Amino acid sequence: MRVALTLGRLASVKPLTHVHRALNLRPPVLDRGSCLSARTIPSLGTSAITPLGCRSVSHEQKAKDLNQQGVDDALAEFDNALANDEEKQQRTPWHRQGAEEPPVRRQRSAGAMTKGKLLTTPSRLLKLVLPLTTSDHNDDRKNIAPLALLVHPQQPLSYLERLIQAELPRVKTEKGDDRLPSISFRAMEAEGDEIMPKNKTPEEQEEDQRKGPLGEGGVQSYSGAGREGKGEDSGDFVRWSASTEIGDFIRDAARAKEFEVEIEGNPRTIKVAVPSFNDRTFYLRQRLRRISKKIADLAAVKHECDVAAHKSGQRIALGGCGILIGYWYVVYRLTFETDLGWDVMEPVTYLVGMGSIIGGYMWFLYHNREVSYRSAMNLTISRRQSRLYELKGFDPQKWEALIEEANALRREIKAVASEYDVEWDETKDEHDEAVVKALREERKNGNKGKSKKNQDDEDEDD
Template identity: 55%
Template sequence: MRLANRRKYKQERRKLLTTPSRLLKLILPLTTLDKNSDRKDIEPLALLVHPQQPLSYLERLIQSELPMITAKDGHTEKVPAVHFRAQDSTQDEITADHRKEIDEDVEEGTDEQMVDGKIMKLGKISSSKDKSISQKDKEQIRNDLRGGPGEGGVESYSGSGREQSSEGEVKFVRWSSSTEIGDFIRDAARGKEFAVEIEGSSREIRVGVPSFNDRTHYLRVRLRKKSRKLADYAKIKKECDDLAHRGARHLAMGGLGLLVSWWVGTFFLTFLTPIGWDTMEPVTYFAGLSTIILGYLWFLYHNREVSYRAALNLTVSRRQRTLYQAKGFDLQKWEAVIEEANALRKEIKNIADEYDVDWDEKADEGSEEVHDALKAERKKTKRKEKEDEGEEAEEDERDEEDKEKRKDD
């Protein structure tokens, strides 16, 4: 029992954890110069690294905590070498040089990927029969995609990491020290653990690989907090927006009624009264000219063309601001939380792409209103970026034209 508890303690001291600061915390049991025989007093060593730092940086951190070892000549001392090994993706490679023929529907598929431990087909797949593929056929398809000895192939990834089930004996391959830590962890996530091999040590150190859920835990927690804030704001905002749009529609209907009244009045005075067309003609002329002048003044004041949409948006925005103030809704705070939530979503999406997993963003965003609000803000940002790019392109064209004119002069 005591031995089992000690083994469990040793296992708990070998971890790779994610932190709220987006760094990775590696905990290793390393011995120093005391050379304790029963290894009771070995304190775990915590190392903070960034995913974009190379493995050589982590190697130097570990070496700085290790005692010197005797070189092969038996006289000089040197720093022990440290190597990092992850699961070998070619351990399942087939021995034959020719690939087994598979069903027509699989042959026409363009690609297959490992997603959450399951094989997913990508691309166009056409088949005259609807067949279920056995586990043996799935393994053969995966091996065929990777290729045989001396052949190219397609690598498969999984974001399960330490969460996936054991598959028996696992072979490891040593990685270059120039590899980024994030890339190494992403590839190692196909297995449950990776190994840290220290020169002179009798056994390598196995460390559990963080899965996609582990890597994004704090990010998803923060996204859920932001989503809860947005959900409270979204109810107030939706209520104010609905009232503002309803008021704008009423105003638009009032404008339509005014135009109809003007038309009916002009018709009545022109054809049904002694006033006649001779008097009404200059009245209608000046009314039309006044409308044009007012429209031009609108353009000068608001710096936008006169249109129904522009007038409606202006009316709605003014009404919205009034309702926001009345309801105590802080628009700037809403926009700031929206921006932060979209930034977190983008970061989680990038990690999901690295792990090749499908992330259900709606589950972390909480409600449909929050999801729609974030999506609308992203569309608005993209539209603004396109407009800015168009303006920059026009400015560049004008600058080039000015340069050509100067050259001609």
């Protein structure tokens, strides 16, 4: 035990370097090469005794080694992190959440556009929106920039095909040449529209088709529902000729909810929702409703002025009748109750009557009117109407323009309704019975004017 305590005290002794520095003496330098090797004391077993100088040098070296090991570990960790970042940057050139996941594992984007749309515009054109993409194997169509095309219903499908081809890259043939990709338009053909062969004579088949319900056999049915249709569509898609008009193609495709645009080189076909009758005529009916409201407001003012003018004309007619009765009474009194007698009154009545006839004839000639009571009454009423219109702020030219525009919109909506084979209730869009009546009267007057003009032209030809 005493030997162990002595060795511990010796190990804890440090060189008195501060004493040597205070005395301006050189501190003792130990010769490391002269350090004695450890001696083993037999009584202490395997314990070794190391000189003091050698023991201080070994502790310093261990501290340096431990410090260097920490630095090496930190550098190695930094190098590993930098290598991982470089690898991620090579996989995805920008940093974002989920960059370490492959694209095929990502969920489809909520804003991804995978179907086309066919919309109507206020200019009565059709706006076709197609999500054109290049050939890829990624189901996640990220931010697709759709292509919008404006077409007219009377243009052929070949025109639409050229517009789409102008936006697509060329494809290479087997010979290495470049050419435009082919495009085809397909619409669903209903199962009931096919003419199935039967073991019957032509007369029997014709009789069955005539007796069969509409939409069966060789007769096609059109609902006009388009994308608003209910239920699942059943049938095969049929490719349509490029010379078909776009309007005819849409009318036939409206029986289903959508049609397909097949592009060569595209991994999948593009489905386009078919507009229904309500979609095709949306802007037309909106304009008709706005015009109908204006017509309804003006119709109330016009009706008030017309009623007042007709009453004024009736009062004038009654006044003329009163004048005639008064004239008869004066002639009667002067002829039978005075000394003038018939000999004097006869030429007077003749001259007054002849003067009235001449004056009336000259009045009709001046106003360029037909000699009739109706024309005189109409002229009187029209003058009164003009004055009342001016007082009430009613513009007849604006009224006629609105009526003509409303009838033109009505004809267009009727034409689309005939294409879709649907019944259109105009009272729902015109809203007011006065508007319906005004439009009907204008159509009648227009038809009468056209028929009269045609008769005049025929008379001139004869």
